[in-house]
Amino acid sequence: MEKKRNWKLSLYLSIVIGAGVLLEIVSLFHLDFSLSYLVSLFVFSFLAFLLELMPVYLQEGVAISISFALVYAALLLFSPYFAATVAFLCAFFATIKSPYYVSLFNASQHALSIFLSGQVFRALGGYELSWQNLPFYGAAVVSIVVFFISNTLLVGGVVYLTQGISLRSFWREKNSREVFFQHFALFPFSLLLYLVYTYIGYWGIILFFFPLMVARYSFKLFADTKKNHLQLLQALIAALDARDSYTAGHSSRVADLSLQIAERLHLPPSRREALEYAAVLHDVGKIGIQDSILTKPGKLSEDEYSLVRKHSEIGYKILGEIDFLQEAAQIVLAHHERMDGSGYPEGKKGEEIPLEARIVGAVDVFDALTSDRPYRRAYSVEEAFEIMENEEQGSFDPEIIQILKEIVGENRKKDVS
Numbered sequence: 214m215e216k217k218r219n220w221k222l223s224l225y226l227s228i229v230i231g232a233g234v235l236l237e238i239v240s241l242f243h244l245d246f247s248l249s250y251l252v253s254l255f256v257f258s259f260l261a262f263l264l265e266l267m268p269v270y271l272q273e274g275v276a277i278s279i280s281f282a283l284v285y286a287a288l289l290l291f292s293p294y295f296a297a298t299v300a301f302l303c304a305f306f307a308t309i310k311s312p313y314y315v316s317l318f319n320a321s322q323h324a325l326s327i328f329l330s331g332q333v334f335r336a337l338g339g340y341e342l343s344w345q346n347l348p349f350y351g352a353a354v355v356s357i358v359v360f361f362i363s364n365t366l367l368v369g370g371v372v373y374l375t376q377g378i379s380l381r382s383f384w385r386e387k388n389s390r391e392v393f394f395q396h397f398a399l400f401p402f403s404l405l406l407y408l409v410y411t412y413i414g415y416w417g418i419i420l421f422f423f424p425l426m427v428a429r430y431s432f433k434l435f436a437d438t439k440k441n442h443l444q445l446l447q448a449l450i451a452a453l454d455a456r457d458s459y460t461a462g463h464s465s466r467v468a469d470l471s472l473q474i475a476e477r478l479h480l481p482p483s484r485r486e487a488l489e490y491a492a493v494l495h496d497v498g499k500i501g502i503q504d505s506i507l508t509k510p511g512k513l514s515e516d517e518y519s520l521v522r523k524h525s526e527i528g529y530k531i532l533g534e535i536d537f538l539q540e541a542a543q544i545v546l547a548h549h550e551r552m553d554g555s556g557y558p559e560g561k562k563g564e565e566i567p568l569e570a571r572i573v574g575a576v577d578v579f580d581a582l583t584s585d586r587p588y589r590r591a592y593s594v595e596e597a598f599e600i601m602e603n604e605e606q607g608s609f610d611p612e613i614i615q616i617l618k619e620i621v622g623e624n625r626k627k628d629v630s
């Protein structure tokens with residue numbers, strides 16, 4: 214099976230690389246070898262290469278390269294052959310440290326996609342149209358869509374052959390919709406580069422490059438700030454967890470599993486982000502409860518228990534004060550609500566409880582059951598599910614429990630291997 218897949222993968226890579234290299238050879242015959250043309254080719258390729266080296270991570274594993282803005286400007290200004298050569302060179306040199314077939318595949322798929330996109334732009338009459346005419350933009354939009362589709366298909370092919378992930382899941386998991394719109398968000402940059410080059414020449418492009426770098430920098434700053442927020446919150450929670458050795462690491466495990474469930478439920482990135490904050494912070498309200506109650510070895514008295522129950526509301530109030538944690542606050546408030554209405558603080562039922570709160574609620578209990586506590590040893594995974602499904606029947610969303618079982622099962626297999 215493995216051999217068969219490798220054989221198919223090699224064939225696929227060879228076809229794409231063969232087509233890409235052939236395209237570059239053909240392009241040589243279509244390029245102008247005058248000095249100014251070659252200088253432009255160098256300037257575009259070099260700057261696109263620099264941008265390609267600096268991808269911006271929208272979230273873990275999802276990167277967008279703003280080099281597309283420059284490559285697409287090359288397409289608008291010159292020809293599909295010129296743009297394909299810029300794309301080939303910048304992608305090849307940006308991945309030159311990888312094995313040679315990876316660099317060649319990257320360069321080829323990039324060049325083929327932009328070439329196809331350029332041919333569509335040409336077929337739609339884009340090169341005869343002025344940027345002041347509306348049809349010019351129609352041609353540009355269609356050609357960007359073509360670029361995106363061919364790029365996704367070519368990369369999706371490799372992902373399918375190496376990891377067995379279908380194109381459909383690839384599309385979902387890589388947040389393709391976001392990346393798709395990012396290409397359009399970059400189009401105004403391409404158009405500006407196009408105008409700058411038309412009226413000023415390649416010096417203009419070099420000058421323009423600096424604001425583009427600033428834009429890239431602020432984009433990165435934005436992404437980094439988000440990451441810093443989360444790290445800061447995790448540090449705070451680690452401090453809170455440290456009060457009680459029994460709950461150390463609980464919040465981060467809950468966040469981890471909750472995110473894995475969200476991924477399988479195909480929650481959009483913005484909801485996953487709020488879920489992550491909420492999962493990390495779900496018990497932040499315990500900060501307002503005395504240590505003696507939280508770490509009490511025996512059973513809690515009714516009064517003590519009602520104090521503990523306040524933590525979801527306290528958490529909600531704390532987070533509600535912070536702008537970017539508004540959605541997370543709602544999830545924290547409802548993380549002890551139960552499907553049958555037996556939870557607190559509001560006794561909400563079924564789908565009245567936000568999906569994210571149902572996720573955090575289930576994972577929270579699962580992690581608590583499978584950890585040691587002052588008054589009991591940890592339950593096994595099977596015992597924990599048995600309790601959640603039978604003793605606490607009706608408390609948790611069955612779909613979430615099912616997904617949680619799958620994930621825990623898969624994670625165990627990974628640990629064994």
Ligand SMILES: [Fe+2]
Binds near residue numbers: 495524548
């Ligand atoms: Fe809680």
